[in-house]
Amino acid sequence: MKLTRFLLPALLALFTVTNPARAGEELNLFGWSEYIPQGVLDGFTKETGIKVNFETYASNEELLSKLVAGGGSYDLIQPSDYTAEVMIRQKLLSPLDLAQLPNLKNLAPEFRHLDHDPDGRYTVPYMSGTVGIVVNTERVKTPIKGYRDVFTPAFKDRIVVLADPRELVTWAMFTEKLPINHVTPESLARVRPVVAEWVKLIKVFDSDSPKTALLNGDVDVGVVWSGEAAILWNENRKFQYILPAEGVPQFVDVLAIPATAQNKAAAHQLINYLLRPDVSRQISAAFPYTNPNAEARKLLTPEQLANPASYPPGHPKLTTFHDIGKAAADIDRLVTDLKSAR
Amino acid sequence: MATMVHLRGVTKRFGTFDAVRDVSLEVGAGEFLTLLGPSGCGKTTLLRLMAGFEAPTVGTVEIGGQDVTRLPPYRRPVNQVFQSYALFPHLTVAENVGFGLRMQRVAAAEGQARVREALALVSLDGLDARRPHQLSGGQRQRVALARALVCRPKVLLLDEPLSALDAKLRRAMQLELKRLQRQLGITFVFVTHDQEEALTMSDRIAIVHEGRIEQLGTAHEIYHRPATRFAADFVGQANLLEARVLLQDEAQVRVSVTGGLELTVPRAAWPAGAMKALIAMRPEKVHVSRLANPAAAPAAAATNLFEARIEEEIFQGATDQLVIVTATGTRLSVVVANESAYGEIFHAGDHVSCALHADDLVVVPAE
Amino acid sequence: MKSAPDRRTPRWRAWLLLTPMIAWLVLFVVAPTAILLVYSFCERDEVGRVVFTFSLENYRRVFDPIYLRIFARSVGYAGLTTVICILAGYPVAYCIGRAREEWRHRLLLLLMVPCWTSFLIRTYAWITILKEEGLLNGLIRLVAPTATGFDLMYTPTAVVIGLVYAYLPFMILPIYGSVEKLDGALIEAAHDLGAGPLRVFSSVIIPLTLPGIAAGTLLVFVPAVGMFAITDLMGGARVPLIGNVIQNQFLVARDWPFGAALGAVFMGLFALTYWILLRLGAREEDPA
Numbered sequence: 001m002k003l004t005r006f007l008l009p010a011l012l013a014l015f016t017v018t019n020p021a022r023a024g025e026e027l028n029l030f031g032w033s034e035y036i037p038q039g040v041l042d043g044f045t046k047e048t049g050i051k052v053n054f055e056t057y058a059s060n061e062e063l064l065s066k067l068v069a070g071g072g073s074y075d076l077i078q079p080s081d082y083t084a085e086v087m088i089r090q091k092l093l094s095p096l097d098l099a100q101l102p103n104l105k106n107l108a109p110e111f112r113h114l115d116h117d118p119d120g121r122y123t124v125p126y127m128s129g130t131v132g133i134v135v136n137t138e139r140v141k142t143p144i145k146g147y148r149d150v151f152t153p154a155f156k157d158r159i160v161v162l163a164d165p166r167e168l169v170t171w172a173m174f175t176e177k178l179p180i181n182h183v184t185p186e187s188l189a190r191v192r193p194v195v196a197e198w199v200k201l202i203k204v205f206d207s208d209s210p211k212t213a214l215l216n217g218d219v220d221v222g223v224v225w226s227g228e229a230a231i232l233w234n235e236n237r238k239f240q241y242i243l244p245a246e247g248v249p250q251f252v253d254v255l256a257i258p259a260t261a262q263n264k265a266a267a268h269q270l271i272n273y274l275l276r277p278d279v280s281r282q283i284s285a286a287f288p289y290t291n292p293n294a295e296a297r298k299l300l301t302p303e304q305l306a307n308p309a310s311y312p313p314g315h316p317k318l319t320t321f322h323d324i325g326k327a328a329a330d331i332d333r334l335v336t337d338l339k340s341a342r
Numbered sequence: 343m344a345t346m347v348h349l350r351g352v353t354k355r356f357g358t359f360d361a362v363r364d365v366s367l368e369v370g371a372g373e374f375l376t377l378l379g380p381s382g383c384g385k386t387t388l389l390r391l392m393a394g395f396e397a398p399t400v401g402t403v404e405i406g407g408q409d410v411t412r413l414p415p416y417r418r419p420v421n422q423v424f425q426s427y428a429l430f431p432h433l434t435v436a437e438n439v440g441f442g443l444r445m446q447r448v449a450a451a452e453g454q455a456r457v458r459e460a461l462a463l464v465s466l467d468g469l470d471a472r473r474p475h476q477l478s479g480g481q482r483q484r485v486a487l488a489r490a491l492v493c494r495p496k497v498l499l500l501d502e503p504l505s506a507l508d509a510k511l512r513r514a515m516q517l518e519l520k521r522l523q524r525q526l527g528i529t530f531v532f533v534t535h536d537q538e539e540a541l542t543m544s545d546r547i548a549i550v551h552e553g554r555i556e557q558l559g560t561a562h563e564i565y566h567r568p569a570t571r572f573a574a575d576f577v578g579q580a581n582l583l584e585a586r587v588l589l590q591d592e593a594q595v596r597v598s599v600t601g602g603l604e605l606t607v608p609r610a611a612w613p614a615g616a617m618k619a620l621i622a623m624r625p626e627k628v629h630v631s632r633l634a635n636p637a638a639a640p641a642a643a644a645t646n647l648f649e650a651r652i653e654e655e656i657f658q659g660a661t662d663q664l665v666i667v668t669a670t671g672t673r674l675s676v677v678v679a680n681e682s683a684y685g686e687i688f689h690a691g692d693h694v695s696c697a698l699h700a701d702d703l704v705v706v707p708a709e
Numbered sequence: 710m711k712s713a714p715d716r717r718t719p720r721w722r723a724w725l726l727l728t729p730m731i732a733w734l735v736l737f738v739v740a741p742t743a744i745l746l747v748y749s750f751c752e753r754d755e756v757g758r759v760v761f762t763f764s765l766e767n768y769r770r771v772f773d774p775i776y777l778r779i780f781a782r783s784v785g786y787a788g789l790t791t792v793i794c795i796l797a798g799y800p801v802a803y804c805i806g807r808a809r810e811e812w813r814h815r816l817l818l819l820l821m822v823p824c825w826t827s828f829l830i831r832t833y834a835w836i837t838i839l840k841e842e843g844l845l846n847g848l849i850r851l852v853a854p855t856a857t858g859f860d861l862m863y864t865p866t867a868v869v870i871g872l873v874y875a876y877l878p879f880m881i882l883p884i885y886g887s888v889e890k891l892d893g894a895l896i897e898a899a900h901d902l903g904a905g906p907l908r909v910f911s912s913v914i915i916p917l918t919l920p921g922i923a924a925g926t927l928l929v930f931v932p933a934v935g936m937f938a939i940t941d942l943m944g945g946a947r948v949p950l951i952g953n954v955i956q957n958q959f960l961v962a963r964d965w966p967f968g969a970a971l972g973a974v975f976m977g978l979f980a981l982t983y984w985i986l987l988r989l990g991a992r993e994e995d996p997a
Contacts, residue, residue: 061757061963068758086755157860163946164961203863204945213945217842218862325755332962337775339949340782395897415900428898432916441912442902493902 026051027266030066031078032253033058035127037286044273050266058208067092067258074258076267081252082321084123085116089323093122094257100268103275111292114252115320123254124271127289129226130318131167131249132309133242139220146245147171150221151198160213160222163205165335166321166328167249168195171223174247180319183327188334199338214239229309230288241309243316250318252292284310345407346371346529347392347497352401354387361387363553364401369497374523374530378540379550380576385533388550389499392531394418406496416445421490422499425506427482429474435461435485436470442493460492463522480511487519491526498523500532504539516542537577541565549573571706574622581623581674585705587616594645594700597621601672605698606645611705620706627702628676630664630694646698650674655690664688666696742976748969757963767970776954776971783951786865787933790872791880794929795922797873798880802921803914805881806888817885820878832871832942839867839943863945871939876932880925887921923986931979951975 029041033056041052055074057063060083067074067087079087087093098104104112104124111125135144139158144150150159161168170180172191179187204213210224211232223244232239255274257267273279280296288310291297297305305311324331347369354362362384369375377385390396391403394415402411410418421442429438436457443453461467464484474482483503490498500519504512520543523530534540540547541561549556549564549572557569568574575582583599585607590596595612598604599621613619650666653673661677668674676696678688688694749767752760770776805816823831838844839861846858861867891914899909915922937952946953951971958968 059960061961064757064963065959065965090755157863160945163941202945202947205947206941206945212836213863216836216840216862218840323755329962329964329967332957332964333773333775336779336949336954336957339947340775340779393897393901395900414905415897416903416905420901422898422901424894424898426892426894428892428894430895430898430913430917432919441899441904444912445899445903445908489902 025049026053027076027263027270028053028055028074029076029270030055030057030063030074031076032056035078035253035287037282040274040279040282043279044270047273048266048269050269052270067260073260073262075261075263076270077256077258078126078253079123079256080321081114081116081123081254082323084254084256086323087256088117088122092259094259094261094264095121096124096257096271097264097268100265101272101275103272106275106277106280106293106295108292108294108297111252115322116252117254123256124275125292126253126255126274127283127287128250128252128292129289130243130251130312131162131171131223132226132229132312133244134214134222134224134229134232134309135240135242136214136220136238137240138238144221144242147175147223148246150223151201153201155221156201157203158220159202160204160206160210160219160224161202162210162224163207165331166324167223168198168335169331170249170321171244171246172198174244177246180247180249181322181324183324183331185330188330192334192338195335196338196341199335199341205339211235226309226312227287227289230307233307233309234288241312243312248316248318250320252320344371345369346373346405347531348404349388349391350402350404352388352391352398352403354384354391354396355399360553362391362398365553365555366401367548367555367558369529369531371529372527374520374532374543374545376532376534376540376544376547377550378534378537378547378577379556380535383550384553385535385550386501387553389422389501389531389533392497393420393422393499419496420499421493421495421497422501423483423486423490423503425502427474427486427503427506429482429485429489431474433473434470435466435472435474435477438474438485439489439492441489446493456492457488460488463491464488479507480515483507483515487522491522491528495528497529497531500530502534503532505534505536512539519543541577547577549576551576566704568622568704568706571620571622574620574704574706579625579675579677580704581625583621583623583672584708585619585621587612587618599672601668602670603648603668603672605703606700607703607705608700611701611703613705613707616707618708620708622704622706623674623698624702624704625663625675625677626661627698628674629697630666630676630678630688631697632688632692632694645700646703647695648698649693649695652688652690652692652694655688662688666694745969745972745976748966749973751966751969753964753966757965759965764966767967768974770967771970771974776951779949779954780951782948783934786868786872786950787930787936789869790876790933791926791930793869793873794877794880795925798877798925799884799922802881802884803888803918806885806891813889820881824878828875829938829942831874832939835867835871835874835943836862839870862943863947865944865948868940868944868948871943872933872936875936875939876929879928879932883924883928884918884921886924887918891917919989923989927983927986931982934978935975 027050029052031054036054041054045051057066060080063077063079064083067077084093101124107125111128113120114125117123133144133150142149142154169188169191172194173180173187175194176190178190203219204210206213209228210222211228213219214222214232215235226241229239229241233241255271257264261267274283275293277293277295277299280291280293281299284291284296284300284304288304288307290310291300345368347367349365349367352362352365353360365388377388379385387396391398392405394410394413398411402409404410406419430441433441439460440453440457443456448456461470464487466481466484466488469477469481474485477485486503504515507515516539519530532543544561546558546560547564548558551572557564557573559567564573564577568577571582574580585597585599585605588596588598588604590609590612593609595607595609596604597607605621607621648668650668652664653667654665656663657680660680662680664676664678666674666676748759750763750765752762752764752766754760805813805820808816836843841858841860841862843862845861849856849858861870895913895917896909899913904912935952935955937950937956940946940948940950940953955968955971955975958964958971
């Protein structure tokens with residue numbers, strides 16, 4: 001009796017995630033952890049009656065491997081731009097029916113035609129962000145403008161960076177004025193000594209929560225996601241966000257429908273819902289990245305808009321990543337080698 | 343005889359329990375002394391006090407004239423044979439026997455020779471390379487013995503070393519231990535609860551009861567002249583009878599015992615002035631013969647003669663145990679040699695005549 | 710033989726009883742290992758899909774000096790962790806094992822209680838202690854306001870502290886098991902034969918508890934070699950260990966075949982360690 005009371009819901013849950021037969025009323029969403037407020041999804045269910053089964057991942061690689069390995073059937077996913085680019089090329093995404101997405105008009109024009117999907121046929125921007133420098137201004141008094149100011153012996157063992165080999169190598173390429181999306185053995189050989197120097201200075205590599213080391217006082221500067229920087233700024237104004245002078249990596253996370261989706265209609269409905277200004281505003285409140293939704297931005301408080309990590313002043317030059325194929329393995333090997341040489 | 347082990351006023355208290363109460367004991371050099379008593383009587387604690395595993399709460403322990411009261415076991419000139427043998431399972435027979443020598447840093451060559459010698463002494467030649475688990479119980483026992491003897495202790499302590507062996511092997515080992523002790527001239531302190539073992543091997547026996555030494559004496563003294571009711575009861579079999587004085591003169595005391603039988607006891611054996619005492623009658627001291635065969639009547643010197651009826655007969659191999667009841671109703675257990683091939687045969691229901699020498703009666707003062 | 714059908718029945722039942730265990734083994738041990746081995750000979754395509762061709766390339770890459778160096782360092786960290794666990798765990802295990810019966814279970818319970826909390830939470834607790842503005846330095850500054858304190862967080866020392874903390878119970882428990890089995894009479898016998906406390910320890914107690922030490926070493930060393938969460942959280946992922954490299958292949962570099970090859974070689978090392986320790990144990994342990 002007791003057993004069935006526990007087992008039955010568990011079995012049902014399993015059934016509903018994997019069985020597409022009930023797709024009329026359910027939607028399987030596969031998104032980033034810490035990126036979509038549960039309240040937003042609840043609101044969607046309340047309005048449409050469509051139940052959202054929400055699974056999360058922590059990296060584009062996890063998304064890709066789950067999707068191509070066929071582990072689950074998803075109706076809506078949330079890849080980053082350069083991953084979406086590969087997925088489009090590999091025909092893993094289903095073209096969107098733009099007629100079902102009237103709220104597309106709310107997007108700012110600069111987010112309408114991005115490099116990875118020039119016609120906007122496959123993807124809809126969800127949130128955007130940058131990678132930049134966070135400085136604890138109570139500890140650091142010298143002016144910081146770019147990567148070269150961060151990676152100096154003065155900050156030895158006072159630096160946190162993203163544990164992402166591609167990012168690290170890209171920053172070095174910016175300082176060497178190399179094209180970041182054209183990775184060749186020659187360009188890697190050029191940046192190798194730069195990265196080697198940097199690795200010796202870094203104290204922490206952390207992609208999941210680089211803010212922790214900064215908050216704990218274990219480091220004074222960091223090169224981190226703008227969202228992390230925005231949270232730090234909200235926490236304490238001593239954490240200043242600076243866009244590196246040599247070049248700023250920008251990422252746009254998009255919504256897309258996999259080619260294998262069972263409930264494309266519901267997926268379109270959810271995309272359109274997420275594009276609504278009042279809904280998008282809730283997302284910005286919870287996760288202060290750069291909101292590409294121009295109408296939603298109008299609803300934000302002046303304080304939210306003043307967060308330099310979310311909305312950097314001026315019009316900085318941003319660069320997006322493109323897929324570099326197997327060169328990613330070379331970057332991984334390079335960074336592993338330099339790290340283990342310490 | 344020089345004193346080898348000397349306990350003076352030793353008390354050992356565990357919490358509120360006195361395991362040993364004010365015991366003083368001297369063991370002579372080259373003596374085989376047995377501590378005999380039931381389990382829990384304190385005999386093992388006495389041994390552990392000598393070995394150094396326990397320190398006395400009160401009193402001192404001397405070994406070979408040296409006060410060792412505060413010395414740890416590894417600084418005492420004694421070695422012990424453990425009840426469980428306590429052989430090191432990770433070492434071979436030779437390594438086990440050589441362990442003590444290694445600890446004493448005896449030179450390797452000498453050590454090897456002594457190990458060989460010790461193994462030969464206990465007839466274990468050729469088993470050096472075996473592990474303890476590859477040996478029989480008797481062999482393990484010998485290894486334990488060799489391991490202790492090879493150290494040439496002043497005193498060898500043996501804690502019920504034979505209790506795990508079967509009856510036949512035990513008897514053989516008793517004789518062997520006795521032989522070894524005579525041959526080596528080492529002082530043995532032997533702990534057992536088996537009175538037969540104690541009687542067979544010991545020069546002297548100490549009866550231990552409730553933390554005290556109840557009686558100390560030779561096997562003969564202990565058996566024939568038990569000093570207390572406990573000693574009489576624990577060592578050998580005895581009919582214990584409450585005795586009350588009926589008549590007395592210079593030479594004899596006439597008493598009535600439990601059940602109404604009247605017996606004569608030598609005046610010298612009776613506690614002076616006492617009206618009551620306890621009489622211990624060994625079953626084999628009662629001479630039984632058939633009424634129908636007066637020619638087989640016992641020696642005339644026997645002072646106590648009475649008749650009885652056999653109630654029960656228990657065959658015990660070499661002997662027959664008979665339960666007899668006298669005319670007045672005194673019930674006694676007696677033992678007769680089983681000579682069935684050519685002698686008398688007793689059956690339940692037979693009427694017999696009994697003779698008992700007055701000097702064979704043991705009088706224990708009433709408590 | 711007449712009794713043959715009678716004998717077959719229990720055998721059939723025995724197999725039936727074993728079925729869940731066999732199914733478990735096949736499903737969660739044999740099958741994943743087989744998949745790992747198959748993958749290790751494959752290649753990857755652009756998005757990281759496994760392409761089923763036969764290639765030794767992944768194994769060639771495993772023996773690249775980079776990974777060998779990382780491997781050696783992982784073994785070094787795990788070895789240091791194991792040694793510290795033995796040194797710190799043995800006295801604890803010995804005291805619990807020789808404690809009075811009614812105390813033993815309470816002490817063991819104390820050992821287990823922290824394990825009821827998630828491992829990650831306990832690791833974060835260590836971060837709270839070791840971080841620069843953390844409990845340890847706070848305490849030091851309370852006692853000596855001028856002291857600079859320790860800069861422990863994100864250092865190899867922090868990694869070893871984390872590893873020792875995580876694996877100490879796995880060292881203590883098997884040693885406790887063999888200490889508890891240790892016959893007190895053997896210790897007395899050794900004392901009696903002239904061995905002082907140190908000699909008793911080295912000649913009797915250590916050899917007789919060696920099976921426990923061997924089992925503990927296995928339980929600590931093998932997982933410590935492959936640990937990646939602690940190096941990430943407490944070491945700042947600065948110095949990659951083999952566990953991080955493997956994790957990276959699966960979750961970041963999208964190179965499952967190479968990760969599988971690393972894993973397969975790693976498993977080979979485990980099997981070898983296990984085999985060696987088993988041999989040592991068989992030699993030391995008394996089967997009686």
